[in-house]
Amino acid sequence: MRNRARKLCSEGVHVVNFAAGELDQDTSPSIKEAAREAIDTGRTQYTDTLGIRELRERLAQKVSQKTGAAYTDDEVGFTAGAKQALFNSVFAVFGHEDEVIIPAPYWVTFPEQVRLAGATPVFLQTAHNDFQIDVDELARSITPRTRGILLNTPHNPTGIVYNAGVLEGIARLALQLNLICIFDECYDALVYAPAVHHNIVKLVPEMKARTILIGSFSKTYCIAGWRAGHIAAPQAIIKAVANLQSHIASNTCNLVQYAALAALEPANDAFVAENRRQLNAHRAAALQQIEKIPHLSCVAPAGAFYLFPDVSGLLNKSFKGQRVENVDQLAEMLLEYAHIAVVSGAAFGSDRHIRISYAIPNEEIAAGLTRLEQFVKLLA
Ligand SMILES: Cc1ncc(COP(=O)(O)O)c(C=O)c1O
Numbered sequence: 091m092r093n094r095a096r097k098l099c100s101e102g103v104h105v106v107n108f109a110a111g112e113l114d115q116d117t118s119p120s121i122k123e124a125a126r127e128a129i130d131t132g133r134t135q136y137t138d139t140l141g142i143r144e145l146r147e148r149l150a151q152k153v154s155q156k157t158g159a160a161y162t163d164d165e166v167g168f169t170a171g172a173k174q175a176l177f178n179s180v181f182a183v184f185g186h187e188d189e190v191i192i193p194a195p196y197w198v199t200f201p202e203q204v205r206l207a208g209a210t211p212v213f214l215q216t217a218h219n220d221f222q223i224d225v226d227e228l229a230r231s232i233t234p235r236t237r238g239i240l241l242n243t244p245h246n247p248t249g250i251v252y253n254a255g256v257l258e259g260i261a262r263l264a265l266q267l268n269l270i271c272i273f274d275e276c277y278d279a280l281v282y283a284p285a286v287h288h289n290i291v292k293l294v295p296e297m298k299a300r301t302i303l304i305g306s307f308s309k310t311y312c313i314a315g316w317r318a319g320h321i322a323a324p325q326a327i328i329k330a331v332a333n334l335q336s337h338i339a340s341n342t343c344n345l346v347q348y349a350a351l352a353a354l355e356p357a358n359d360a361f362v363a364e365n366r367r368q369l370n371a372h373r374a375a376a377l378q379q380i381e382k383i384p385h386l387s388c389v390a391p392a393g394a395f396y397l398f399p400d401v402s403g404l405l406n407k408s409f410k411g412q413r414v415e416n417v418d419q420l421a422e423m424l425l426e427y428a429h430i431a432v433v434s435g436a437a438f439g440s441d442r443h444i445r446i447s448y449a450i451p452n453e454e455i456a457a458g459l460t461r462l463e464q465f466v467k468l469l470a
Contacts, residue, residue: 091421095431106458108446109431111246112314113369113395118361121311124352128345137341139332140167140321145351152354153305153322156278157291159298164325167332168350170342172276172306172319174335177203179302179321180240182330183270184209188237193223195398195438197246197274204240212236213439220389221250221398225259232263238270244277244287247438247445248398249373249391251281254288261294271297276306276319277394279362282370285392299324309395310362311353317342318350369395372448372455379459380446383466395449398435402442407469414469417441428465430458 095105140146146163153161169175176199184190186208192200194213201211214231216223228239239260243252264271273290281287291298307318321331341347352358376397380388385403405414409427414420421434421444435443448455 091425091431091433094425098425098429103429105425106430106454106461107450108448108458109433110447110449113309113312113365113449114451115312115365117312118353118358120355120357121313121349121353125316125345125349128348133344133348135344137344137347139336139341140169140328141341142168142344142347142351145347148351148354149320149322153303153320157289157295157298157303157322159291159295161322162325165328166320166322167328167335168342168347169319169321169335170317170339171308171314172274172304173199174317174342175304175319175321175331176200176272176274177206178331178334179272179304179323179327180204180207180209181334182327183272183302184237187235189233189235191228191231191236191239193241195221195247195435195440195443196240197242198437200240200242201439209237210235217400217440217442221245221248223252223256223260225256225263228260229263232267232269236267236269238272239264240272240274241290242274242276244275244281244391244393246277246394247396247433247435247443248389249394249396250389251285251287251392254293257288257290257293261290261297264300265294265296269300271301272304273301274304276304277309278305279310280366280369280395281393282366282373287393302327307350307353311358312365313346313349313353316346316349318346318353369449372450372452373397375452376446376448376455376459379456379463383459383463385466395447397446397448398438398440398443399446400442401435401444404466404469409465409469417444420444424462424465428461430461 091109149166150161150163180203188209190204204211278287302323305320308314386399388399418434433445
């Protein structure tokens with residue numbers, strides 16, 4: 091959708107791009123400076139597979155602070171984005187015969203990685219529960235083959251932040267049944283008060299032995315294309331992940347490691363806080379506008395930068411004789427007739443929703459949602 095929107099733009103059409111999965115702004119000057127300095131000081135060599143020691147020490151400190159548990163530098167690693175950390179983890183811990191529970195809707199990559207590892211994704215539906223996990227339903231979906239659960243909070247695509255009670259319930263089940271929990275907190279810096287992000291190891295310290303924490307620099311520091319992510323897990327898992335990685339691509343880009351080290355300096359906290367403040371303002375404006383659009387309903391997101399409205403009220407309506415048969419087709423029609431690019435919920439395992447990113451300028455959000463409203467009113 092992003093590519094098609096770009097093509098339309100190149101033909102001179104003004105497309106509002108609600109499809110992006112990243113912030114549309116530059117990174118902090120100190121991060122750029124660190125990358126430049128790494129070039130100028132000849133940082134050209136291979137590094138340890140999971141990163142230079144200083145960075146791993148700093149990551150261990152950060153994860154220890156966040157979880158309240160003591161992580162050493164051998165229990166963390168730097169990766170080419172969270173995506174690589176996730177891929178390597180899934181490959182290290184799951185295999186044929188294993189079932190992995192994934193709450194649905196889900197980030198599109200989760201089930202594909204599980205399948206690539208030969209395991210079977212088992213989806214736990216959450217839409218009927220405003221996208222929160224119902225722990226009793228989770229317990230009922232566990233079978234003798236269940237080996238793990240893949241959690242993401244704040245959540246893409248719904249913007250939901252899991253509450254502490256839910257995570258504690260999941261942790262109890264994981265401990266009781268020896269499940270591995272992959273805990274993706276890529277958007278943990280983008281949570282809007284009064285909501286609070288909860289880390290599962292912080293809530294239940296015994297989970298440290300069963301949890302793989304996944305983090306990302308992409309959204310927090312606006313360096314999605316630089317590919318910077320991290321992993322924290324028991325040492326045996328980190329070792330397996332490093333072995334796998336060493337035969338795939340060796341270390342991540344050396345220069346990016348130095349940039350990541352600079353990103354973790356407290357001086358960047360203000361940069362992150364300002365992004366959060368702006369995104370929160372976008373969220374409020376977008377939500378207010380979307381709530382006024384007939385036939386749509388939207389659970390208020392508390393984190394990340396997405397709205398995930400239920401558009402099932404538009405299905406089977408028509409425009410210019412063309413029937414909206416499903417959410418994929420709705421996304422196509424929105425691009426063609428309203429010139430707004432959204433992502434169809436089908437990509438995330440939902441046939442009732444579309445995803446709208448509000449990490450774009452306020453004027454664009456207002457213009458795009460106005461076009462959406464006009465299009466909805468034209469549907470017969
Ligand atoms: C939930 C989730 N996990 C992981 C990622 C991957 O992030 P990265 O850019 O660090 O690979 C994304 C990116 O959109 C995401 O939404």
